[in-house]
Amino acid sequence: MLVSALLTSVGINSGLCVLFFILYSILRKQPSNYEVYIPRLLAEGNSKRRTGFNLERLIPSPGWVKRAWKLSEDDLLSTSGLDAVVFMRVITFSLRVFLFAGVIGIFVLLPVNCTGDQLNDIDFADLSNNSLDLFTISNLESGSKRLWAHFSAVYLVTAFVCYLLYYEYKYITAKRIAYFHSTKPQPHQFTILVRSIPVSAGSSVSESVERFFLEYHPFTYLSHMVVHRTSKLQSLIKDAKKLYKRLTHLQSDPNQQKYRHIGLFGRKFDLVDHYGKKLEDIEENLRLERSEVSLAAEEVGAAFVSFKTRYGAAVAFHMQQSTNPTQWVTEQAPEPHDVYWPFFSSSFMKRWLSKIVVIVACIFLTILFLIPVLVVQGLTNLNQLEIWFPFLKSILTITFISQVITGYLPSLILLLFLKIVPPIMEFLSSIQGYICHSDIEKSACNKVLWFTIWNIFFATVFSGSVLYQVSIILEPKNIPARLAVAVPAQASFFIAYVVTSGWTSASSELFRIIPFIWSLIRKPFSCCSDEEIEVPAIPYHRDLPRILFFGLLGITYFFLAPLILPFLLVYLCLAYVIYRNQFINVYAPKYETAGKFWPIVHNSMIFSLVLMQAIAVGIFTLKKLSLASTLVFPLPVLTLLFNEYCRKRFLPNFIAYPAEVLIKRDREDRNDPTMEEFYDNLVTAYQDPALLPIQFSPNADSLNSPLISAAEVRH
């Protein structure tokens, strides 16, 4: 790729970014777009719809940038929770790393690379006509002593990243503990989920749970709530809600109340009556279904068991309860509103098998995805494209078009295809047996991350063939050598990728294209403007892997092609401002994992470092500087040892809280007068929402009767 092609791409994307910023600055001030751009403020009642029109609404103003910039970490913590803080810290962490690497890269490595004459001399007269490869390590001749600059850079950046990783892990651990100390008593701190409950003949799950915990945890056991099979009930409730909404809509609308629908065969009937009758039917069904569900026969072998103290719950979670470790399997309960009810498969074997199936599905998906990657590969190699489609030849000779195609289109296609990956991965995670949204997203985040690394990085680097990739993995000895050949060759593609995918994704995140279009489409059909506003939650499994992947690109390419770093820094600055703005205006936290996403970030960074070091070994071998390649060897070993140490030092705190902390919190609660009330609420906190009383029609009182069986009342 020539410098000019890159410049084209930079130009297009800068233009797009500016356009998005301006459009955003204007559109966000229009009351009709409040649902899209400030749903959070609306829902919290902090922003009223201004109906009056004034000119100010049409002039773009950058005030929001200032507000986002000024937001302090404590404010973010109090409004969006620790997860948002961790997310923002990933960006600041990357900024620090790439500022450091950028200084080295731009001021030391880039000039060194330019002095090489392996490819050909730089044409300073017409800079844009130079190949981007001239600025990469490929331009240095073999055995050049100047490669020691790269060697030092590899050591320096590794040390810096490791130091920062340690510091961040420590900081976030402290934040996590502090957060735990500062929260009010919450149901999930006192509760565990027990699965694979064995039931003896003639007794219900509820009785088994009661008997077991009264026997083995008599002093701390509080109550339990058995999970029921409610998928049918849930769909009924969904139907009822939909009908109810339509009915109230009809009743409230004076124009439509008298409207009589003309049926297919010309029969006329009152629509309100019709819906009313239908709703009553469904309610009747609901009643029947509920009485059925509450029977022991519909119990799933799983229950939420609550304890009187956090420590009691933690002890029950940490200890293996039964002689058979596949029975009475305990895990920490999620927050009540975080529970994912639809998939509550109970048996140990079933969950284990579904996990294996999901792994196989992921592998299959990864292989399938190589098809679009191959197409993209074809586009970057214009010559091949001309061979495949000869009729394109005439168009491709136009410089601008060919530059757009090589510089912009490939990344755009990849970007579009990548859009569908997070939802698929989320779906796969949801059938894997996780019981809460946060775990599903965490698992999906991991899946998307590895999928991206594999399918964008490795597939692009190793030019796409599955078999070729697999054959490389199966010959670990050759990995560094092959990486050394293949990775620098793709430098220009990835620089362009950062510009297109990174910049575009950041600004489209700000502009919220899809919600915006969706709201435009929906507006004519939506009737009542005062519908409940749905405040979205940030999809960590979509955004975190993207940032981490750019981190991987930056770390692996910083010494190969330092030119990538300025573009990366621009992306990170954009992301910094935009995500902060979105946390203020758009996203509300749906759950709180208290920083459990950080270990994913840490692992990803360690992987990036080791990959970079492997490439360094290969490069120095390739450039016939064998002393340097030997001296790089200790680096991955040290990095992995560092990682191992961090796993021992910090990771346990991200899995469960230590005894010290739990007991301290429990002691504080002892003098709290509100605890009685909390315990009362705790008993019903994990009631399945499908079993909660709902009332639609006035003559359906019986639905209000609470469906809590005697056994589930607080013991």
Add this chain to the structure above:
Amino acid sequence: MLVSALLTSVGINSGLCVLFFILYSILRKQPSNYEVYIPRLLAEGNSKRRTGFNLERLIPSPGWVKRAWKLSEDDLLSTSGLDAVVFMRVITFSLRVFLFAGVIGIFVLLPVNCTGDQLNDIDFADLSNNSLDLFTISNLESGSKRLWAHFSAVYLVTAFVCYLLYYEYKYITAKRIAYFHSTKPQPHQFTILVRSIPVSAGSSVSESVERFFLEYHPFTYLSHMVVHRTSKLQSLIKDAKKLYKRLTHLQSDPNQQKYRHIGLFGRKFDLVDHYGKKLEDIEENLRLERSEVSLAAEEVGAAFVSFKTRYGAAVAFHMQQSTNPTQWVTEQAPEPHDVYWPFFSSSFMKRWLSKIVVIVACIFLTILFLIPVLVVQGLTNLNQLEIWFPFLKSILTITFISQVITGYLPSLILLLFLKIVPPIMEFLSSIQGYICHSDIEKSACNKVLWFTIWNIFFATVFSGSVLYQVSIILEPKNIPARLAVAVPAQASFFIAYVVTSGWTSASSELFRIIPFIWSLIRKPFSCCSDEEIEVPAIPYHRDLPRILFFGLLGITYFFLAPLILPFLLVYLCLAYVIYRNQFINVYAPKYETAGKFWPIVHNSMIFSLVLMQAIAVGIFTLKKLSLASTLVFPLPVLTLLFNEYCRKRFLPNFIAYPAEVLIKRDREDRNDPTMEEFYDNLVTAYQDPALLPIQFSPNADSLNSPLISAAEVRH
């Protein structure tokens, strides 16, 4: 190797075995050998030394075989503990597997192999002149349909082994739980070891421990015992004991009492006085050292913390105590007499680093060991030997000598070199940071096992070059193909290995050559026949890997060279009788892990199965039966899934006992009147033996003062 060479080897070894059996039958009846052959019975007082001479003593009698055979599992459990039962079950397990495989191998596969004509036809007239390879799978021509017999055998044996593994794991788990229920209260059930105790300025470790556990485990905490640095003390006590022994010996011997030693310069002095004075000096030193050691300055940041209930101890063990997971690190306490005091390194980092160092040392040792393996390789290839040492040519032409050299010498050399491996591995494990003999032996057992597999199996198969081995490991894709070529080629070596190494080791285990020779040497110098008899413990880390390695050989070779199976069965039968006899007469249990060795056995078997399946894939590919090699592929996947299931289903019970079991036992104790006394003993159970009062000279009363500080007295 020719059949005749094998027969020579079989002949020599059968002869040796018979000789050992006869010698053993006679020698064990001589009172002077009681310490060697029935130390356990002697120590237990079950056998008196008969001084009278009678002819019966000189006639070999097989009565011991009958006694060993008749020993029931319950008897073994009560006399030698669960570990011995598990050890014997490894042998019976192997017997079952190889009986099943033997029936298939000898009656189906062996005839099938003989029908092949790949090498050349079998010379039925002179069987002993046939190459052993004629009986292996190598004799079958490529693409032969008869290979499906081997294919079915692989599936059948895998299924059978997995079934047996499941059954055994379940059985031993049940035994383990039953054993726990049947034992009396034991100190280690109520105690945990806490390491990396942080000490605030101005307070001692003891105070820190007290404060911490009183705060966080107020209801269950009983007492604690801080570990002191006693290595100097230990060596002093050792010296004192030696001197004391010599002194009492001099005093009791009427001939030597008046003996006056003539010094180097002709000076005469009373030896008794001399030793007495020396002993008093040492005692003085001991006193000084003890008062120093009991100071807080000599405290190690580690303590044994005892609880009032088993469940209390288990909770403290399972929970992460401190916010910093590298502090207050808890682990289960070993039995008091099992504690390994010399290496009590306390800091988390130090232990972690020593572990890494030990791993590196193991790798280094493994590489170093390839030298003897290479020598052995040279011996099996006589031609090469002739090239290296031309002067041997004349000797090597003598058939018998060449047969001894190819059939017997190589395995013998390996055997001798292998003798030194277990002690080295035990030493390495002991500096790795384990704090009890049982853990050290368990770790050494693992090390010896993998060392054996790597250095005997893979080094022999891949003809010894480290670099070649490593290059194979680094190309996992080619492993099956290379195994398929190399493994069958070494069939005759391993058949000979089973005969020489296996049979000899079993019979020398019976005859106890080294202790016997040692007792012969020592006898003239040993004065008093009523010295304390040291009852040895079975070195699991020496014997278990050997049996497991034969298991690996059997499983990998059963379908390649079924001829190995009869020899293996003979070995296992010998081992069955001999080890049972040794458990009755020789070995007393030194500790009780309650079956914790079984997971090692399970893993080793799973590894053997997967290795066998990989070879099968390679062989079927090599023999151009690609359908079969494809169909074998699911087998390792299924085997590993099975292993994963077993890990989840059974392994947790081998790490710690579940809450259910612990609480039941605690309840039973509540009504036990002897518990008061037990608690009193528990407080001092983990006193360092070096700090226990010992008295040598009558004027050293002050040594008797117990050295327990106030803080360590039961709270």
